Amino acid sequence: MAPDSVRTPLVGRTPLVLRDRREVLPGLLAAAGVETGSVHVLHGLGGCGKTSVAQAVFNEVTRGNRRLGLWVNASERATLRAGMLAVAADRGAEAGELDAAHGGQRASADLVWHYLHSSAEPWLLVLDNADDPVVLGEGGWLRQSPQGTVIVTTRQAGSPVWNGACLHHLGVLPVEDAALVLCDLAPEAGSVEEAETVARRLDCLPLALTLAGSFLSRQLLESWSMSDYRRHLDDNPTELIDQGAAPGNSERNARQLVGRTWEISLTALTDDGIPECVSLLRLLSCWSSDPVPLSLIRPEAVNATRLGELVPPLTGPRVETALRGLLDHSLVSLMNLDAGGAPVRCVKTHGVVLDSVAAAVPDDQRATLVTAAAQLLQAAVPESGTRAQDAHRVAYLSPHAVTLLQRVTDSESAGHAVPLGTRLAACLFDGGDFQAALSLAQASAEVAGQRLGPEDPATLRAEHRAAMSLFRLGRFEESETLHRRVLDLRERVFGPEHPETLESRQDIHEPLSQLQRTEECMATLRDTAGIRARVLGEHHRDTLHARALLIEYLAVADAVDEFDGVGPEIVAACEEHLGDDSFTTVTARHNYAYGLYRFGRTEEAEPEARRALAGRESVHGPDHALALSAAVLLSWILGKLGQVEESLTLGRRVVRGQERVLGREHPYLLTNRTGLAEALAAAGEAAESQALAEENLPLCERVLGHDDPVTVKTRALVA
Numbered sequence: 001m002a003p004d005s006v007r008t009p010l011v012g013r014t015p016l017v018l019r020d021r022r023e024v025l026p027g028l029l030a031a032a033g034v035e036t037g038s039v040h041v042l043h044g045l046g047g048c049g050k051t052s053v054a055q056a057v058f059n060e061v062t063r064g065n066r067r068l069g070l071w072v073n074a075s076e077r078a079t080l081r082a083g084m085l086a087v088a089a090d091r092g093a094e095a096g097e098l099d100a101a102h103g104g105q106r107a108s109a110d111l112v113w114h115y116l117h118s119s120a121e122p123w124l125l126v127l128d129n130a131d132d133p134v135v136l137g138e139g140g141w142l143r144q145s146p147q148g149t150v151i152v153t154t155r156q157a158g159s160p161v162w163n164g165a166c167l168h169h170l171g172v173l174p175v176e177d178a179a180l181v182l183c184d185l186a187p188e189a190g191s192v193e194e195a196e197t198v199a200r201r202l203d204c205l206p207l208a209l210t211l212a213g214s215f216l217s218r219q220l221l222e223s224w225s226m227s228d229y230r231r232h233l234d235d236n237p238t239e240l241i242d243q244g245a246a247p248g249n250s251e252r253n254a255r256q257l258v259g260r261t262w263e264i265s266l267t268a269l270t271d272d273g274i275p276e277c278v279s280l281l282r283l284l285s286c287w288s289s290d291p292v293p294l295s296l297i298r299p300e301a302v303n304a305t306r307l308g309e310l311v312p313p314l315t316g317p318r319v320e321t322a323l324r325g326l327l328d329h330s331l332v333s334l335m336n337l338d339a340g341g342a343p344v345r346c347v348k349t350h351g352v353v354l355d356s357v358a359a360a361v362p363d364d365q366r367a368t369l370v371t372a373a374a375q376l377l378q379a380a381v382p383e384s385g386t387r388a389q390d391a392h393r394v395a396y397l398s399p400h401a402v403t404l405l406q407r408v409t410d411s412e413s414a415g416h417a418v419p420l421g422t423r424l425a426a427c428l429f430d431g432g433d434f435q436a437a438l439s440l441a442q443a444s445a446e447v448a449g450q451r452l453g454p455e456d457p458a459t460l461r462a463e464h465r466a467a468m469s470l471f472r473l474g475r476f477e478e479s480e481t482l483h484r485r486v487l488d489l490r491e492r493v494f495g496p497e498h499p500e501t502l503e504s505r506q507d508i509h510e511p512l513s514q515l516q517r518t519e520e521c522m523a524t525l526r527d528t529a530g531i532r533a534r535v536l537g538e539h540h541r542d543t544l545h546a547r548a549l550l551i552e553y554l555a556v557a558d559a560v561d562e563f564d565g566v567g568p569e570i571v572a573a574c575e576e577h578l579g580d581d582s583f584t585t586v587t588a589r590h591n592y593a594y595g596l597y598r599f600g601r602t603e604e605a606e607p608e609a610r611r612a613l614a615g616r617e618s619v620h621g622p623d624h625a626l627a628l629s630a631a632v633l634l635s636w637i638l639g640k641l642g643q644v645e646e647s648l649t650l651g652r653r654v655v656r657g658q659e660r661v662l663g664r665e666h667p668y669l670l671t672n673r674t675g676l677a678e679a680l681a682a683a684g685e686a687a688e689s690q691a692l693a694e695e696n697l698p699l700c701e702r703v704l705g706h707d708d709p710v711t712v713k714t715r716a717l718v719a
Contacts, residue, residue: 002082002085002086003072003083005071006071006072006086006090007069007070007071007090009051009054009055009058009059009071009128010071010073011051011055011128018049018052018053018056019173019177019178019180019181019184020174021053021056021170024042024053024170025056027168028057028151029057029060029061031166032057032058032067032124032149033060033061033067035149036122036146036147036148036149037145037149038149038150039144039150039162039164039166040149040150040151040152040165040166040168041162041167041168042151042153042154042168043153043154043155043157043167043170043330044157044170044171044330045205045350046155046261046264047205047206047258047261047352048170048171048172048205048206048207048330049170049173049206049207050153050170051128051129052206053153053170054126054128054151054153055126057124057151058071058124058126058151062124067121067122067148068119068121068122068123068124069123069124069126070087070090070123070124070125071083071126071128072084072086072087072125072126072127073129074127074128074129074130074135074136074141075128075129075130075131076135077135077139080127080130080135080139080141081108084108084112085098085101085111087112087115087116088111088112088115091115091119092115092118093111093112108139109141109143110140112141113145116145117145117146117147118147119147122147122148123148123149124148124149124150124151126150126151126152127141127150127151127153129153129154130153130156131154131155131265131268131329132268133154133156133159133162134159134161136152136161137159137161144164152165155265155329155330156328156329156330157169157327157328157330158327159328172203172206172350173199174204175196175199175200175204176196178195178196178199178202178206178209179192179195179196179199180195181199181206181209181210181213182198182199182212182213182216182226183195184213185210185213185216185217186213186216189216189217189225189226189229190226190227191226194225194226194227194230195226197227198233201230201233201237201351202233202351202352203289203350203351203352205350205352208241208258210244211244211245211257211258212229212241212244213244214244214246215229215240215243215244236359237352237355237356237359238258238259238352238356241258241259241352242257242258242259245257258356259356259359262281262331262353262357263360265329265330266281266331269325269326269329270312272325274322274325275312276314276315276318276319276321276322276325277322277325277326277329277331278312279307279310279312279313280297280314280322280323280326281326281332281349281353282357282361282369283297283307283314283372284332284347284349284354285349285354285357285358285407286372286373286404286407287354287373287399287403287404288351288354288399288402288403289349289350289354290348290396290400291337291344291396292346292347292348292349292400293337293344293345294345294346294347296377296380297323297347298316298319299315299316299319301316301376302316302319302372303315303316304375305371305372305375305376306368306371307368307369310365311362311365331349331353332347332349334346334347334348335347337396344396354403358407363409366407366409366413367409367410367413370404370407370408370409370413370416370417371412371413371416371417373404373407374413374416374417374420375416377401377404377420378419378420380394380397381397381423381427382394383423394424394427395427395431395436397424398424398428401424401440402421402440402443404417404420404421405417405418405421405443405444405447406443408447410451411451414447414450414451414452415452415458417447418444418447418451418452418458419458419461421440421443421447421462422458422461422462422465425437425441425444425462425465428440429465429468429469429472430620431621431624432621432623432624432661434469434472434473434625434661434662435469435663437468438466438469438470441462441463441465441466441469442462444458444462444465445459445462445463445466448462454489455489455493457494457500460486460490460500461500463482463485463486464483464486464500464504464507467479467482467486467507467508467511468507468510470511471514472625473663473666474662474663474667474668476511476514476515477511477515479510479511480508480511480515483504483507483508483511486504487504487505497531497535499542502532502542505524505527505528506525506528506545506546508524509522509524509525513552513553513556514667518556519557521553522553522554522557525546525547525549525550525553526550528546529546529547532546538573539573541577541578541584544570544573544574544578545583545584545587547570547573547588548570548571548574548584548585548587548591549587551566551571551588551591551595552595554566554567554595555591555594555595555598555599556598560599563595563599567592567595568592570588570592571588571589571592574588580615581615585615586612586616586618586619589608589611589612589615590615590616590626590629590630590633593611593612593633593637594633596608597633597636597637597640602637602640602641603641606634606637606638606641609630609634609637610634612630612634613627613631613633613634616630617630623660623661624661625661625662625668628654628658628661629668631650631654631657632651632675634650635647635648635650635651635654644679644683647679648676648679648683648685651675651679652676654672654676655669655672655673655676655692658672664699665699665702667704670696670699670700670704670710671710673696674696674700674713674714674717677690677692677696678713678717680692681717689717690717693714693717693718696714697711697715697718700714
């Protein structure tokens with residue numbers, strides 16, 4: 001059946017204003033307005049706006065009769081053939097010629113291109129939605145002509161049919177332009193800033209933006225703001241986005257639904273003999289839209305999972321073929337990720353695609369997919385890592401672990417995803433990213449509590465990691481409360497001498513110390529060290545670590561005799577049994593140097609503090625919170641020794657570093673900023689001291705309180 005028109009783009013919704021496309025649009029307009037004999041192929045993910053760009057070019061060059069515009073739906077053989085024969089009729093083909101072509105007595109493509117070549121008017125021909133290039137190639141429908149220019153829109157980038165054509169890739173919009181698309185459609189729904197938040201959640205995909213803006217603009221019974229829309233997106237994103245589509249169930253409208261547009265490509269891939277593409281995309285939907293290292297889906301890794309049990313099965317030998325199919329249909333893209341200076345080859349999938357695919361996974365395959373995704377991700381996470389470089393190498397896996405936890409549907413998949421999340425949170429914690437560690441640990445604990453139960457060991461491990469992160473972030477009371485809960489449960493479930501119970505008993509000392517409960521802090525460390533010595537031995541790493549921690553609090557409690565008696569002994573034991581560069585040995589040296597400083601032995605403390613700083617930087621990296629803690633200790637010691645310049649240099653480094661890694665309102669930073677202001681004032685740097693104190697005072701008053709000693713000192717410096 002012939003189309004109603006080939007002179008007008010018979011497409012779905014069109015944007016009010018075509019945003020961005022600054023790189024591709026000028027060149028296409030110039031080519032379509034001046035060139036002849038050229039073919040331009042716009043390729044990209046479904047919904048990225050290929051048709052809209054082609055339509056904008058079409059409208060511009062046909063305005064004022066500069067060129068004749070011809071538009072053909074090339075999505076199927078039948079629509080392509082009918083549309084091209086209608087083009088021939090438009091260009092002067094007679095009824096008898098058309099009947100012969102329809103009846104197979106004359107080559108249809110030859111007839112069409114004869115009339116296009118002989119057209120008295122220059123033309124622009126758009127072949128829209130040519131997602132199966134084979135159709136164009138087999139029939140000879142794609143040709144060049146001295147009378148016109150051809151623009152093709154397609155999801156297929158890597159077809160030999162495009163040889164000789166000029167290829168233009170269309171991706172998502174920049175966030176600023178994506179926000180303007182929403183504001184164009186729903187100007188009353190919110191500010192540009194609110195629109196940017198929605199645009200980021202939609203990964204700036206033009207189709208999703210258009211549907212969201214349309215939904216917001218035509219509400220009758222409710223009046224959602226853009227912020228309301230953003231909140232509801234987390235519930236069922238695909239269903240909500242598709243509510244912005246116009247009524248109707250035609251194939252044209254199906255292409256305007258994010259829940260259907262990917263099915264078109266996946267169906268085509270299955271028809272091409274690559275059904276594994278479906279399962280590979282479902283696997284990728286268990287992770288986030290951030291880049292996924294290709295190493296995660298190595299054939300041998302995939303074979304070690306149960307992905308071969310899926311329908312369709314995904315096996316190692318077919319991963320490469322499936323990935324190539326997804327690439328050819330623009331469902332995924334390849335990119336390099338900089339991971340600590342070493343490029344990592346990755347595959348990236350659009351977030352809206354992943355949400356849509358995840359929503360359509362059959363219920364009986366969800367657990368297998370999530371379990372396999374957890375196993376593949378876990379292989380990339382170190383068993384443990386106190387060294388910063390270990391954490392930095394895997395930090396980019398964190399978004400995938402968060403999304404994986406959201407995909408958990410039962411206890412089986414939770415049993416794999418939760419330990420992964422907890423282990424990765426430990427790596428982030430060791431690397432000094434305490435906020436990311438807290439978020440991931442809390443997400444793991446929530447899923448574990450729901451799927452495994454509040455007393456399950458995996459739940460308690462995740463909560464323990466969250467309690468440690470809360471402490472590092474300066475949320476001492478919350479940390480102590482959560483530590484106490486975990487300790488009580490572990491003691492009841494596992495017994496008082498279980499290693500995980502002892503872990504809780506040891507680590508609760510940190511918030512207790514900051515809450516000025518020093519005696520309780522010391523008692524829990526003594527108990528931990530005593531039980532471990534009996535169960536594990538005097539020189540076991542865990543026993544020595546609890547004793548290394550105790551050194552600091554002997555100094556805080558002014559227990560000079562005990563400090564002098566056991567401090568050097570503990571440091572020596574750590575060096576002998578664990579080595580000079582172990583985390584525990586470095587901790588012991590750091591705490592011993594602090595004790596020497598606290599007892600006024602500054603000359604003796606200086607070399608110990610320098611060794612502690614070097615050790616912290618070696619183990620954690622120079623910007624880690626513990627390295628900065630060692631740096632500020634050395635700064636205090638140097639100040640007492642009159643080495644003012646180096647002391648101030650270290651003090652400035654600490655303040656800058658803690659602001660970056662702990663946040664502007666962390667109690668440690670507030671204390672050290674005031675300490676630096678005092679040191680600057682004493683050194684005659686009045687202007688810098690005054691500026692620092694004025695910056696710090698309102699923060700101290702809000703976080704520490706008006707009567708806190710640090711606040712009082714800061715107020716005196718300002719006055």
